[in-house]
Amino acid sequence: MTIEQxxxxxxxxxxxxxxxxxxxxxxxxxxxxxxxxxxxxxxxIPSAKIARSIAERLGxxxxxxxxxxxxxxxxxxxxxLVGQLVAAxxxxxxxxxxxxxxxxxxxxxxxxGADQDEVRWEARWELxxxxxxxxDPARHEAALRRLLDDPLTRSAPVLHARVAIELAxxxxxxxxxxxxxxFAEEAVRxxxxxxxxxxxxxxxxxxxxxxxxxxxxxxxxxxxxAELLTEVAPLPAGELRAGALWAAAGAQYLGGHxxxxxxxxxxxxxxxxxxxxxxxxxxxxxxxxxxALASGPADDADALLxxxxxxxxxxxxxxxxxxxxxxxxxAALRHNDRMAATDHATAxxxxxxxxxPLDRARxxxxxxxxxxxxxDEEAAEADFKLAAEGYEKVGAFRLAxxxxxxLSAGGRGGEGPDPHAxxxx
Numbered sequence: 001m002t003i004e005q006x007x008x009x010x011x012x013x014x015x016x017x018x019x020x021x022x023x024x025x026x027x028x029x030x031x032x033x034x035x036x037x038x039x040x041x042x043x044x045i046p047s048a049k050i051a052r053s054i055a056e057r058l059g060x061x062x063x064x065x066x067x068x069x070x071x072x073x074x075x076x077x078x079x080x081l082v083g084q085l086v087a088a089x090x091x092x093x094x095x096x097x098x099x100x101x102x103x104x105x106x107x108x109x110x111x112x113g114a115d116q117d118e119v120r121w122e123a124r125w126e127l128x129x130x131x132x133x134x135x136d137p138a139r140h141e142a143a144l145r146r147l148l149d150d151p152l153t154r155s156a157p158v159l160h161a162r163v164a165i166e167l168a169x170x171x172x173x174x175x176x177x178x179x180x181x182x183f184a185e186e187a188v189r190x191x192x193x194x195x196x197x198x199x200x201x202x203x204x205x206x207x208x209x210x211x212x213x214x215x216x217x218x219x220x221x222x223x224x225x226a227e228l229l230t231e232v233a234p235l236p237a238g239e240l241r242a243g244a245l246w247a248a249a250g251a252q253y254l255g256g257h258x259x260x261x262x263x264x265x266x267x268x269x270x271x272x273x274x275x276x277x278x279x280x281x282x283x284x285x286x287x288x289x290x291x292a293l294a295s296g297p298a299d300d301a302d303a304l305l306x307x308x309x310x311x312x313x314x315x316x317x318x319x320x321x322x323x324x325x326x327x328x329x330x331a332a333l334r335h336n337d338r339m340a341a342t343d344h345a346t347a348x349x350x351x352x353x354x355x356x357p358l359d360r361a362r363x364x365x366x367x368x369x370x371x372x373x374x375x376d377e378e379a380a381e382a383d384f385k386l387a388a389e390g391y392e393k394v395g396a397f398r399l400a401x402x403x404x405x406x407l408s409a410g411g412r413g414g415e416g417p418d419p420h421a422x423x424x425x
Contacts, residue, residue: 003051004066006042011065013040013110015058026057041109081111081119088126092133100130121152121159128166137174144170160190161200168207175357177215177395184208197234202244205231209247210424214358216398218254218419225251239280242271243425246284249291250422258295258417265291278315280425285311286323287423293330294421305331318352322363325349329366330421338373345370361390365403365420372411381407 016026023033023040031050038044039054046054048062055062088103104127111120128143144167153159164187172180187204194201209224225248232248235241245268253261265288272281289308292301305327312324325347332341348363355363368383384407391400402419406412 003045005045009040009042097133117152157190157193161187165203165207172211173356175394180211184211199240202231206243206247213250213424221251222255237271239275239277242268246425250424253417262296290421294418319354322349322352326366329370341370342374357394361387
């Protein structure tokens with residue numbers, strides 16, 4: 001009898017689960033659990049001898065396991081998978097991420113047929129999202145890379161863009177800027193085929209612009225920022241439009257237009273005020289405050305700092321306290337209050353959670369400035385070097401160069417933009 005896959009593997013999995021057996025139980029001593037998994041997923045065609053062995057352990061026959069599914073059976077299974085996917089989404093809404101993980105892994109494992117491609121894709125996409133919420137970057141990246149290789153992803157520009165953008169953002173946050181730029185470029189290339197106004201086009205451009213600013217490609221960033229502003233008008237009010245304005249603001253500032261940059265950040269903050277994105281709102285408020293402290297009117301900068309203090313009191317986390325300490329340090333340095341700068345800098349916790357490698361280097365840079373202002377040149381030199389090394393490690397070579405220059409020059413020098421004051425979305 002011919003063993004037809006994936007029908008044989010699907011039936012093996014159904015019978016095994018119905019009997020409460022694990023893949024290891026079914027494998028026994030002469031097969032490996034990984035081989036059983038490959039058979040169940042339709043990726044291996046077992047020999048007649050192995051098929052008989054599997055059937056015997058399941059208490060059935062090879063003929064029964066090879067029986068072709070009826071259309072009604074396939075529809076029933078598809079509906080069951082959709083039901084499990086809905087249950088996983090409910091778990092996500094309830095914040096039960098471990099339960100959502102288990103449910104989505106089960107859907108992925110069960111969805112082996114060609115008529116279940118869409119369900120499997122959605123389950124894999126949501127699985128990657130859940131792994132991100134569970135702060136498991138290695139598995140998150142692996143899940144996204146598997147999804148990027150999925151034939152359905154490659155055949156649909158919108159899906160391709162979604163995965164590439166997510167990968168770009170993940171790798172950038174992990175301090176792998178060159179990889180982040182590469183996947184953002186892939187997303188921009190894919191979305192060029194889409195009609196203007198599609199959200200994926202703007203998302204891809206935001207990802208590429210942010211990665212370009214962080215990596216120090218500032219001339220390119222200025223061009224990307226100008227292109228992105230042409231995409232903003234048709235976007236609906238909300239997080240995406242705010243993110244586009246925010247990213248464009250970074251390019252405007254580095255291009256020598258601080259007033260325009262602050263206007264864009266203020267508009268972005270207004271758009272985000274009506275959303276539920278608390279973490280995004282906090283980061284944008286920090287970005288606006290830090291830029292205002294670097295180049296805005298003193299009264300406006302102080303007012304934004306007062307708001308940052310209120311926000312930190314409401315959302316009291318180690319990373320929130322560190323960010324507030326950094327802003328307080330920057331404000332004290334602007335007012336030439338050296339003692340206050342030194343005092344605030346002591347509250348910068350480099351080990352605080354949720355700090356990206358790039359943000360950690362930025363914290364070290366402000367620590368160095370505070371130590372220099374306080375007259376501790378030895379500590380300042382050590383922190384400038386650590387900041388530069390941190391920037392170099394993540395691929396932010398232009399920021400590293402600026403750190404070395406500031407160390408050797410004894411100060412920032414000049415009236416140009418301070419690149420360390422730019423926080424991108």
